[in-house]
Amino acid sequence: SVWKESLSETFADKSWSPIKYAINFKYIQGSMLEYALKKERLLLEINKSIDKQIPIYLIATGLPNFITDVIRQTKS
Numbered sequence: 138s139v140w141k142e143s144l145s146e147t148f149a150d151k152s153w154s155p156i157k158y159a160i161n162f163k164y165i166q167g168s169m170l171e172y173a174l175k176k177e178r179l180l181l182e183i184n185k186s187i188d189k190q191i192p193i194y195l196i197a198t199g200l201p202n203f204i205t206d207v208i209r210q211t212k213s
Contacts, residue, residue, distance in 0.1 A: 156183050163199040172199070 159179035164172040173196050180192045197205055 155179075159183050160195060164201065164204075169200070169204070172196075 159176070159182070162176050162179055176196045176199055177192050180187060180195060197208070200208075
């Protein structure tokens with residue numbers, strides 16, 4: 138049980154880093170297309186069988202509010 142606990146402490150937290158990075162990846166500047174493609178790639182790297190809508194939602198949540206407001210208005 139000691140080695141199991143030690144192994145868990147050593148590797149458990151590290152495995153969450155790519156997941157947290159992918160989910161928290163936000164648009165800061167530059168091409169929104171490049172941002173969207175990178176975010177999608179990061180999300181697919183952590184889960185290739187993710188539902189098709191989820192990456193879209195997560196990409197949108199990484200955009201500034203004024204951009205998502207414009208997207209919402211053009212969709213109406």
